[in-house]
Amino acid sequence: MTARRSGAYACLVHTTPTTPVRLTAGSLTLRPWAPEDAAVLAGLYEDEAMRRWAGAPVHDEPSAARWVAEQHRGWETGERLAFAVEEASDARPVGHVVLKRPVASAAPAEVGYWTAAHARGRGVAPRALAAVADWAFAAFAREGLTRLDLLHQVDNTASCRVAEKSGFTLSGLLPAAPPDFPLDGHRHTRQAPSSA
Template identity: 60%
Template sequence: MDKIAARITSDATPTAPALVLRPWQPADAPALVELGQDAALRRWTTMAVDDEAGAADWIRTQQRGREAGTRFAFAVLEPREQGAVERVVGHAVLNGLAPGASSAEVGYWTAARARGRGVAPRAVQALTAWAFATFADAGLTRLELLHQVDNTASCRVAEKCGYALSGILPASPPAYPHDGHVHVRTHGA
């Protein structure tokens, strides 16, 4: 596990600051509570955090997944101002890793203030590159990105990041009440 990064970076662009992806920390709980109030985030994700206790529990779940080597969740951060403290603008996760498995799932969400500014595609690109660089030797050759069929913004993010639409995943209520798109990216693509 020496190659498991504590930080992943996405370079700055002419119009956007650099992003840093790092594991969620207990100190992120207040930001997570604030982000968890976003109606759009609640609509498109299963992340439901209402208070600091719930945020702390959610963060502990992310940490347990990292320790088990099955889930690598990252807070997506950007600087508030030049050289100032970074703020949480999203979440990116590599999930479903298993020894010898050839595929895993990439997921993400962004704060309302970060939408439409290229945060999601840059975070997904950085996570994808890291996942293949870190786990290809262990057999990882395929990443999937799933979203509800009516989430056109996530469809655009997947396409920008080189994840081709490969099929429709039927709804499975109550956890997944709507059909989903399955986007796939293979190592080297």
């Protein structure tokens, strides 16, 4: 799970609308969030780890519906391309991956993710994150996308493991930025295949 920004690093976002897409990664399907996902999402946020690491303001079904609507607006503006992650055995969301697109062609894009408590430990996050990274590099190569950043708090060791399994390497330490980010953070990066 990732949710980190610091004053030293803030990703600028692209403002061109983007057509929502569906991706597959083995038994996983990644698709845009839909209004009917709100009830499931509210249930997933009952998990303490989700609330701690993901940081989204989801407390009940109405707040989950607002969050889903924000994800839809992200696709409309091209700023945040958010995917609900489903396993083939269950057509309900078990995870989330987001690509935050940069304005400047030289700037990296940022990715974030989370996995539902009942789906952790099954490789959902690494597979979904790798699929979005592969798609992003292919889809936005003409815009100059050559690097993705994954940011997380240093005490989130699970995110380090997911980053590594997804092809990201630890590339730097981000200073704490209280109150939102009371601890230092890690920056993991993944280079586009042609720029590696």
